Amino acid sequence: MDQIVWLIPILPLLGFIVVAFLHRMLGNTLVSAVACGTILGSFLLSIYLFTSFDGNGQNITYFDWINIASLHVPFAFLIDGLSLVMLLVVTGIGFLIHLYSVGYMHDDERFPQFMSYLNLFVFFMLLLVMGNNYIVMFTGWEGVGLCSYLLIGFWFKNHSYNNAANKAFIMNRIGDLGFLLGIFLIWTTFDSVIYSEVFGSAESYSKGDKVITSITLLLFIGAMGKSAQIPLYTWLPDAMAGPTPVSALIHAATMVTAGVYMVVRSNILYTLSPDTLNLILGIGLATAFFAATIGLYQNDIKKVLAYSTVSQLGFMFIGLGVGAYTAGIFHLVTHAFFKALLFLGAGSVIHAMGGEQDIRKMGGLRSSIKITYLTFLIGTIAISGIPPFSGFFSKDEILMHLYSKSPLLWFIGIVSSALTAFYMFRLLFLTFWGDFRGTKHQADHLHESPYSMTVPLMILALLAFVGGALNIPEVMGGNTALHHFLQKVLESTELRFVSPHLTHTTEYVLMIIAVAIAAISSWFAYDTYVVKTKLPVGNEDDLKNLVRIIYHKYYIDELYEKGIVKPLNWISRQINKHVEPKIIDGTVEGSANIVLSFSGTIRQLQTGSIGFYLVAMVLSFVLLFALALII
């Protein structure tokens, strides 16, 4: 078992090294084989681990990474229910997206480099979910951030892409500082950073303990950065500058869910701090709602999906905030299916349209790219929460828990969910229905993507359809399989939570409301964009005030730019120009001169000559020495 476990992250790393250094010898076909093959290998090994898993978490230590004084960090992995679920998602979806990339990126002159970055990403993502302590998690955490930076700015000739890459890295680093401080506090509190030891000691703390609350808050700052929650979310829409497979893999299915994983991994700590959980709930709700409103007005196919991702991540955090960790992970998994599907579908559309991303210039594509359309439709239905597609089950579970916490908050959740259904169907109708609005040239070249792209779409569509089966609630005759699988990871916190005891009738009523609202929203979108064939306003000056604020993402970016970055830069430039040369340097030199000019006899030597300084030095030295002897 030990041997198998280390192979899982090492295979993608090997793939990265081989592709990065030997791609000239290999040629593109072998590069594709190596890059996809290594991930497939990891996936198969993960399946093997999954099938042979006996329910007990296992720590596997390889070597002492940092070992100095009281700081002891092993390079070690933990295989338990939670990491297995993440392993399957990362390697499984990772493999499909690798396969898709072969078709999507094949003509790019830097194709091998792209594949090598993807492999490196999977390596770091695996470290993140497999580590048995916070430092290994942090290593993966920062590593995926690096790969995200490299891939957002993959087309580095374009400086707006490079700016997006920098922004992603820097905003993530703000969160990472919080994460780091959280790790330090964990270390000073528990004298260890290894999960099993930390959580073992944490058991003895009482609920609401201040230190635990601080730890969880600091860690959550990290999660806000990585999972693009308010107020650190503005990097994710910009990150769409990267090639579309990157958006699917990193900025939808895996990396951005790392924050959710981290909170669930630390569930024992979070359960001990109700205040933090309430904050997470608040942030999750706000993010789910506000991001959804922005999504209503976006016209770039990838931007709509990006805000949708931010919003859906908000839903996951809502689940965590009410202590429904399983529901959070459940939504993470189903979201990985349907959002990867939607992004890859969007990539296929962009591919067919010759690079066009504006949905106002599309329309009527369903007849020319059928597979893409059908799979995209499945993804749309799934994310909108219409049964029996996967998104319905996972979102319903979150909303159910939210209702038992507070019907008022549930209402906000259901509104956000309605907005989701609306903007997704809006996207679907504008892209695939109605008349084609592109150029003649584009119309002539519309074509379905190659199999390497459509096969992953079909597999993901299947998963997005049936994924709900992972955790069918009891009320519908299910056995909540995922819940049982994760039980060991969560068992100590389950005791502290009173699971929602809604009557079956209430559960049914809530479900019916949710489905009805999703159906009404989609019908509304149908009415607006298909029946009345409305098009989004082309000129932003025509937008109404409130809409314009939303269209501009509530001016948060401008606020950061004008409120923080610009002033700080201005201050720094002023210091550089005036304070540093005149005041600081001047004061130090000036006071040195004052001290030296006390010896009046050598005043005439004050010409800046080396002789003067040396004499002054020696004299002051003698003086000090004499002083020392007297004392």
Next chain:
Amino acid sequence: MLTLLLLAVPFVFGLIVHLLNERNARFAALFSTIISLGITSYLFATFDRESGMQFELNKVWVKDLGINFHLAMDGTSLILIALTSLISLLVVISTEQSKFSNPALFYTFVLLMQSALTGVFTSQDAFLFYVFWELALIPIYFICFLFGEEGRFRITLKFFAYTLAGSLLMLVGIIYLRSINPEQNFEISSFTKIVLNSSEQKWLFWLFLAAFAVKIPIFPLHTWQPDTYVNAPFQGTVLLGSVMSKMGIYGLIRFILPIFPDALNEYSGMLMFLVIFGIIYGSLMAWVQQDIKRLLAYSSFAHMGIMAAGVLSNTNVGVSGAVFQMFAHGVYSFGLFYIVYLLEDFKGNRVIGNFGGLRNIAPKLATVFLIILLGSVGLPLTNGFIGEFMILSGVFTYSPNAALFAGLSVILGAVYMLQFYQKTMLGNVAPDSFNDIKGKSFVLLGIVSLIIILTGVFPAILTGLL
């Protein structure tokens, strides 16, 4: 005996090489630095991790005054010796003969510098330490003075005056300690046993600190540093930035921590404030520089502040982290300054706005630059992370708020380094005539990248010595 050899080999070769012709001088300098690195590797392999000071040599020097020629190494010394030997070799390899009017003389100064630095890091006698401390100043002074850029006279003088003023104050402190030492000698280990009352501790503390604070440098005594780094020739800059700046941190560890614990307790809050202020200040300055070498100089200032913070935390982890980071910073600094040197060589100036798009035609340079940059911003699996992480852990135990503010460098470092990278490497406008690194420059930067990753994945190679 080997310790003495480490000191003597560069010294003797240093005295000889300037008499040779250019080709032979380079050969001799290479030979000398390779021998030094060989000896260092041997010491590394035979170092006994269970015991403290070793590889000892102790001869009476001036009997009446109690001065001994006493050399020895513990883990901290050995790590710094490794850094010195490594950087000296890299400096000699990197030297382009044609760039200097008198390359043989230049090698002499580099080797003498190496010898003096070796002396500083191995002396167990405070007077001997002081002698090497001052000796190290002379070759670097001449490297800057004879081979530096225009405007170097005033700047080198400022550098010289600053550091000399600081170290003379330290000399006073050393002599005073000797005068009250019941053992009647200059042994650093016996200094630690002297019972000092609290007022003695305080003023002696400041005398020693003056020398170290200028060398590190600590805010606001840093203004000599960017000017000197920028005006020195590349080799001088890395000798200063990679190795010589570490003398200050080393001094804190060797003298301040063991001899003046009470004074440190009293003043550490204030010093920590200054150091952290300097970290943020230096990072912000780096952000707005137009000259890429000056950008690195300020970045170096900020990074030295992080090491100082680790030592001032006076925790086991923080101090060990500082020692580790001295090595890490020495290595990646060499890489970064070397890249700036290559860029300047190509463009003829260092204005950041004049570069861009080099990744289009120099992918190898862009790749190693990225790896070295990641070391400098402390990405996990690079050595910069290990040092920074240990230091910040130590600072956190000292004060969580201090760790928060020192930790801002995690963000600010990414801000200015990524901007630096973007403006030089990325973008569309590709210059037509730049040659990608190959041969010597590829090997140098490759070695640096390998060390960054190797010691980042297996830090125990170094921390095991501590």
